[in-house]
Amino acid sequence: SFKIDSVGTGTGVLGDVKSLNTDKQGNTYYLQDNTRGDGIFTYDGENVHQRILDRSLRQIMRYLPGTLWSDSDNVFNSSYDNAAVDAHYYAGLVYDYYLEKFNRDSFDNQGAAIKSTVHFGRNYNNAGWLGEPLNQMMYGDGDGVNWLPFSGAYDVIAHEITHAVTDRTANLLYQNQSGAINEAMSDIFGVLAENWAGLGPDWLMGEDIYTPNIPGDALRSLADPTLFGDPDHMDDFVQLPNTREGDWGGVHINSGIINKTAYLLSEGGNHGGVTVNGVGQDNMGDIFYRSLTQYLTESSTFSQLRSAAEQSATDLYGANSSAVTSVQQAFDAVGIN
Numbered sequence: 574s575f576k577i578d579s580v581g582t583g584t585g586v587l588g589d590v591k592s593l594n595t596d597k598q599g600n601t602y603y604l605q606d607n608t609r610g611d612g613i614f615t616y617d618g619e620n621v622h623q624r625i626l627d628r629s630l631r632q633i634m635r636y637l638p639g640t641l642w643s644d645s646d647n648v649f650n651s652s653y654d655n656a657a658v659d660a661h662y663y664a665g666l667v668y669d670y671y672l673e674k675f676n677r678d679s680f681d682n683q684g685a686a687i688k689s690t691v692h693f694g695r696n697y698n699n700a701g702w703l704g705e706p707l708n709q710m711m712y713g714d715g716d717g718v719n720w721l722p723f724s725g726a727y728d729v730i731a732h733e734i735t736h737a738v739t740d741r742t743a744n745l746l747y748q749n750q751s752g753a754i755n756e757a758m759s760d761i762f763g764v765l766a767e768n769w770a771g772l773g774p775d776w777l778m779g780e781d782i783y784t785p786n787i788p789g790d791a792l793r794s795l796a797d798p799t800l801f802g803d804p805d806h807m808d809d810f811v812q813l814p815n816t817r818e819g820d821w822g823g824v825h826i827n828s829g830i831i832n833k834t835a836y837l838l839s840e841g842g843n844h845g846g847v848t849v850n851g852v853g854q855d856n857m858g859d860i861f862y863r864s865l866t867q868y869l870t871e872s873s874t875f876s877q878l879r880s881a882a883e884q885s886a887t888d889l890y891g892a893n894s895s896a897v898t899s900v901q902q903a904f905d906a907v908g909i910n
C-alpha cells in the first residue's frame with residue numbers, strides 16, 4: 574500500500590513527551606521510522622508468557638519480533654505505549670550518535686534496519702541484543718521494583734545497539750576478558766551517547782530505570798565501579814566460571830576494570846598510584862572506537878586492548894602525542910600491561 578512518513582507524539586516511560594517518526598498506511602500509524610537507514614522498527618512482544626522465554630531461543634524465535642506497533646491516531650500516550658515510545662525514539666538517537674560521531678550508518682555501517690521488541694516476556698528483568706538470525710533488541714518490562722521497562726533509559730538502548738556494533742566489528746567472544754571488553758564497550762558508548770545527547774549526562778549505566786524507589790543508585794558506575802561492587806583494578810579481577818551462573822566469567826563485573834580505564838583516559842585522575850592526564854570524552858571515544866573497529870578481534874585480552882588503544886592513539890594523534898602517554902597512564906593505573 575502507499576506509505577506516508579508521518580510524525581506522531583508519544584509519552585515515554587518517565588512521562589516525557591516526544592516526537593516520533595511513524596509510517597502511515599491507510600488509516601493506521603506504525604512505529605516505523607523511514608528517515609534513518611533502512612528504517613527503525615518497533616514491535617509489540619505482547620508479553621508472551623515467561624514460560625516460553627525460559628526455553629531455548631528457538632522457542633522465543635517463534636514469537637519474535639512480534640507485531641509492528643500500530644496506533645489509530647498517531648498519538649502514543651497510553652501506559653502500554655510508553656516502552657514502545659522510548660525504544661523507538663532512543664533507537665533513532667543512537668543511530669544519529671553513531672552517524673554523527675563516527676560516520677557509521679547503523680550497527681553494520683550499511684544502514685541495517687534497527688528492530689526492537691518491547692513488552693518481551695512478563696515482568697522480565699532483562700534487555701539484550703539478539704544476534705543472528707534475529708538481529709534485534711528485546712526489552713523486558715522489569716518487575717517495577719528492581720527495574721522499570723528497560724527501553725526507558727537511553728544509555729541502556731545505546732548499550733544494546735553497541736553490542737550489535739561489536740558483533741559486526743571485533744566480534745569479541747562473550748566470555749572472560751574478551752567478554753568483559755565487549756561489555757565495557759557497550760557501557761562506554763552507552764555513557765558517551767547519553768552525554769552527547771545531553772540526556773542527564775553522567776558516568777552511570779541504567780540510573781533512570783534502576784530501582785525506581787531508590788534515588789541515586791545505578792546498575793554500574795564507570796567513574797567508580799566499586800560503588801556497585803565491580804572491580805576497578807586488575808588486582809581485583811574476579812575469576813568466575815564461564816557459565817551462565819558465572820556471568821560467562823564475570824563479563825558484567827570485570828568490565829569495571831575497562832570502564833575505569835576509559836573514565837580515567839577521558840577525565841584524568843589519580844588511581845593505583847598513577848596520575849592520568851585526561852584527553853576528554855571525544856578523544857577517548859575516538860580511541861576506543863578505533864580500537865574496537867580496527868584492531869580488536871574475537872579473542873582480544875585486556876593486554877591486547879592496551880596495545881590496540883596505544884596504536885589507535887598513535888594513528889590519530891601521532892607517536893609522541895600526549896594522548897599516547899595518557900593511554901599508557903590509564904592502563905597503568907588499573908594494572909593492565
Ligand SMILES: Cc1cccc(C(=O)O)c1OC(=O)C1CC1
Nearest residue numbers: 698699700701729732778779792
Ligand atoms: C539487564 C541485562 C541483563 C543481561 C544482559 C544485559 C546486557 O545487555 O549485557 C543486560 O542489560 C544491561 O546490562 C544494560 C545496561 C543495562
Ligand SMILES: [Ca+2]
Nearest residue numbers: 728777778779
Ligand atoms: Ca547514564
Ligand SMILES: [Zn+2]
Nearest residue numbers: 732736756759
Ligand atoms: Zn551488555
